[in-house]
């Protein structure tokens with residue numbers, strides 16, 4: 001029998017395929033992504049992560065089982081360690097922006113609204129693409145690149161591809177599947193909407209970085 005994640009993942013095939021074709025991803029894989037574009041991304045991502053770790057901590061607090069709570073609190077702490085290390089390598093303090101782009105604002109606000117005002121099941125669904133899409137894209141880049149010894153962005157790629165990150169992604173999927181197994185048809189429908197929308201926002205986040213998205217006014 002198909003579990004909830006397999007079903008929801010199936011609804012996002014077109015989004016994953018579109019992400020793999022984004023110039024941000026192809027140029028990151030080739031090592032040709034302009035450094036100012038990557039800087040923009042890392043800068044926006046630092047602001048995204050500052051919100052996302054609070055979102056994960058909130059999901060943890062809402063979980064019913066102590067192990068699930070522990071998982072999300074550990075993941076929130078992990079962000080501070082792992083992602084900050086990446087930002088230290090790639091983020092240049094001299095030209096830091098402090099205003100989130102429209103897409104960064106939209107994504108973090110959407111996550112926060114669902115996690116704060118909606119069910120635990122929708123909260124689990126909305127935070128999941130952040131784990132699963134980075135895992136799929138990390139693995140995709142590692143499998144298709146031909147320049148592992150000579151890519152400026154290799155430490156970013158290796159953070160999300162490979163085994164260490166895989167265990168945490170599997171656990172996030174398993175927890176979400178467990179709660180989905182007891183959810184009503186109505187809640188399952190809402191979980192799918194949240195999962196698909198967050199997946200689209202992952203596409204938009206890379207797109208907005210590539211185009212250095214600014215506020216129109």
Ligand SMILES: Cc1ncc(C[n+]2csc(CCO)c2C)c(N)n1
Nearest residue numbers: 045048052075078079130131134205
């Ligand atoms: C926009 C955006 N989406 C997802 C990630 C990846 N990510 C951020 S926190 C986390 C969970 C624990 O590490 C993961 C996988 C990112 N960096 N930026």
